[in-house]
Amino acid sequence: MMNRAYxxxxxxxxxxxxxxxxxxKKIYVINELFKRYGYQPVQTPTFEYYDLFSxxxxxxxxxxxxxxxxxxxxxxxxxxxxxxxxxxxxxxxxGNQSYYKFxxxxxxxxxxxxxxxxxxxxxxxxxxxxxxxxxxxADLEVITLAVQSLEKTGFEQITLxxxxxxxxxxxxxxxDIPGQASIEIQKLIENKNFFELEQKLEQLNMESRFKxxxxxxxxLYGQPEKVFAKxxxxxxxxxxxxxxxxxxxxxxMLSELGYQKYVSIxxxxxNHLNYYTGIIFQGYVQGYGKPxxxxxxxxxxxRQFGRDLPATGFGIYIDALLDAQRSFQKAPDHGxxxxxxxxxxxLKDGMGIANQLREQGFVVETDLIRQESYEENLKExxxxxxxxxxxxxxxxxxxxxxxxxxxxxxxxxxxxxxVLRK
Amino acid sequence: MEYIxxxxxxxxLARETIDLLSEVGIQFNGWSEKSRKLIFEEAEHKLKIVLVxxxxxxxxxxxxxxxxxxxxxxxxLEKAADVxxxxxxxxGKCKFAVAGLNQxxxxxxxxxxxxxxxxxxxxxxxxxxxxxVDTIYLNGSVELAPLMGLSDVxxxxxxxxxxxxxxxLKVIEDITDISAKLIVNKASFKTKSERIxxxxxxxxxxxxxxxxxxxAGTYQS
Numbered sequence: 001m002m003n004r005a006y007x008x009x010x011x012x013x014x015x016x017x018x019x020x021x022x023x024x025k026k027i028y029v030i031n032e033l034f035k036r037y038g039y040q041p042v043q044t045p046t047f048e049y050y051d052l053f054s055x056x057x058x059x060x061x062x063x064x065x066x067x068x069x070x071x072x073x074x075x076x077x078x079x080x081x082x083x084x085x086x087x088x089x090x091x092x093x094x095g096n097q098s099y100y101k102f103x104x105x106x107x108x109x110x111x112x113x114x115x116x117x118x119x120x121x122x123x124x125x126x127x128x129x130x131x132x133x134x135x136x137x138a139d140l141e142v143i144t145l146a147v148q149s150l151e152k153t154g155f156e157q158i159t160l161x162x163x164x165x166x167x168x169x170x171x172x173x174x175x176d177i178p179g180q181a182s183i184e185i186q187k188l189i190e191n192k193n194f195f196e197l198e199q200k201l202e203q204l205n206m207e208s209r210f211k212x213x214x215x216x217x218x219x220l221y222g223q224p225e226k227v228f229a230k231x232x233x234x235x236x237x238x239x240x241x242x243x244x245x246x247x248x249x250x251x252x253m254l255s256e257l258g259y260q261k262y263v264s265i266x267x268x269x270x271n272h273l274n275y276y277t278g279i280i281f282q283g284y285v286q287g288y289g290k291p292x293x294x295x296x297x298x299x300x301x302x303r304q305f306g307r308d309l310p311a312t313g314f315g316i317y318i319d320a321l322l323d324a325q326r327s328f329q330k331a332p333d334h335g336x337x338x339x340x341x342x343x344x345x346x347l348k349d350g351m352g353i354a355n356q357l358r359e360q361g362f363v364v365e366t367d368l369i370r371q372e373s374y375e376e377n378l379k380e381x382x383x384x385x386x387x388x389x390x391x392x393x394x395x396x397x398x399x400x401x402x403x404x405x406x407x408x409x410x411x412x413x414x415x416x417x418x419v420l421r422k
Numbered sequence: 423m424e425y426i427x428x429x430x431x432x433x434x435l436a437r438e439t440i441d442l443l444s445e446v447g448i449q450f451n452g453w454s455e456k457s458r459k460l461i462f463e464e465a466e467h468k469l470k471i472v473l474v475x476x477x478x479x480x481x482x483x484x485x486x487x488x489x490x491x492x493x494x495x496x497x498x499l500e501k502a503a504d505v506x507x508x509x510x511x512x513x514g515k516c517k518f519a520v521a522g523l524n525q526x527x528x529x530x531x532x533x534x535x536x537x538x539x540x541x542x543x544x545x546x547x548x549x550x551x552x553x554x555v556d557t558i559y560l561n562g563s564v565e566l567a568p569l570m571g572l573s574d575v576x577x578x579x580x581x582x583x584x585x586x587x588x589x590x591l592k593v594i595e596d597i598t599d600i601s602a603k604l605i606v607n608k609a610s611f612k613t614k615s616e617r618i619x620x621x622x623x624x625x626x627x628x629x630x631x632x633x634x635x636x637x638a639g640t641y642q643s
Contacts, residue, residue: 289487
């Protein structure tokens with residue numbers, strides 16, 4: 001039997017040095033951007049009561065939640081979704097603000113079955129939630145912010161795929177078909193499975209014009225103007241028209257801001273999280289097979305916590321951003337600028353020089369001299385990416401290098417002058 | 423321009439797909455069935471085909487290592503993948519069926535042992551009928567199981583029924599029809615949309631002209 005102590009659990013991963021630094025840098029850039037739009041950071045517990053997520057209609061699959069039992073036998077889960085606990089914060093905030101803008105960077109846990117890649121079960125999400133505004137200007141802000149987050153983290157080829165959850169829902173309400181069939185139809189539309197959708201519809205007793213409309217749904221994607229034109233022919237009631245108009249209007253505003261090059265429309269986009277109630281979107285970047293940003297409007301979520309607050313927001317899959325850039329972005333050079341070697345009796349001088357250099361922003365390590373040839377240190381220089389080894393001798397500072405002459409300096413200033421010139 | 427990668431299930435489906443592509447005007451030089459090469463390129467349209475095991479096609483496509491995949495519905499039924507299932511290609515037709523020695527009585531009052539390479543398909547089929555089953559996963563020659571007393575019935579792909587017949591088995595009931603499907607990675611569908619739509623449309627037109635895959639005509643972009 002394998003010794004589990006040696007293994008990281010499936011779907012989780014260690015992250016070290018360069019990779020971690022790259023990740024933290026991305027998170028920093030994104031959080032700075034959120035801050036400059038007036039979003040305030042929030043943090044919610046890593047574990048919550050199971051009921052929080054299971055009681056709310058249309059949230060994540062209960063089988064995918066990672067469950068724990070507390071000492072009273074209550075079921076807890078590791079946070080399977082970032083938005084729901086934040087909606088609770090917004091609803092329970094008793095202040096008299098008319099709107100709240102929250103941002104977060106957090107781990108999300110889901111017992112995903114397929115593809116046990118590292119980070120498939122524990123992954124980092126950063127995002128914003130904008131509560132209290134139901135107008136399109138809020139959707140616009142959030143979508144703009146999603147696009148800018150990708151731009152700022154180094155992506156150029158971005159595809160922003162927008163849909164309208166309500167457009168399809170209003171249609172399904174209108175035609176009134178049995179629940180199970182409705183779920184199956186939704187799934188087939190989502191997978192653009194024209195063939196089986198047609199087969200499925202053949203079995204159903206429904207007006208043929210409605211069947212034609214359903215069959216058109218999976219084709220409602222691509223260039224916005226074309227999709228809008230096609231969708232106009234499908235309107236069966238005023239609500240559908242209203243929802244389509246919102247999407248059109250938003251597209252117009254995005255175009256005005258110069259983002260139309262990124263936008264495609266997919267009215268067959270029906271997210272697995274059923275809490276979405278309006279405009280939804282997914283962001284894709286070149287060379288990565290999954291969406292890196294997922295978001296949209298969810299006006300009814302905070303109502304479940306006792307306060308009606310319309311809302312929209314998104315989450316960025318940070319680990320996915322790193323995966324997407326792995327092929328062309330080098331991890332930062334995570335090296336040490338100076339290694340100061342000294343004898344124990346020169347401890348104070350050694351530390352003094354090291355601290356002076358650190359003050360100036362250099363990465364400095366110190367160690368005791370163990371052998372006069374510095375063999376060991378020189379060997380490690382390359383592996384550890386140390387730029388200079390400086391040895392403290394009597395009144396001198398000596399730079400030692402593999403296979404090269406030693407360089408002797410009288411004081412730190414002259415050493416720095418020489419070294420920094422390069 | 424980036425390459426579009428197409429993952430093909432090795433064997434008959436790969437052959438049929440390459441024939442179809444050549445009718446669309448895309449020729450893969452150096453392709454022959456005997457070749458041991460796994461990747462073939464077409465520089466003009468910037469297309470690449472990779473030959474993988476059928477079970478791996480959905481993996482390649484879901485992960486985005488391949489943009490497009492061609493694989494039997496049997497594989498997709500056994501292992502659900504998060505991909506767009508755009509088109510039925512009309513070839514590679516066969517069916518999933520339950521087969522056994524004699525007229526085994528498929529009733530819910532006794533437990534049934536099923537040998538199969540497709541445990542999910544088998545379980546799903548019998549659960550829907552309210553029949554409790556023990557599934558035994560086998561890697562091949564599933565027909566042997568009832569003969570050797572390992573199982574009551576088998577669930578397998580049936581094409582002509584010859585293998586069953588030569589081993590004294592017969593089809594007890596059909597489960598579902600199977601044919602080749604064209605699947606597309608969800609991100610590629612958005613980010614390389616023009617070229618993928620073009621390719622899919624070209625294939626659909628050739629199929630429609632041949633009268634095969636009548637239903638492929640329902641795809642429009």
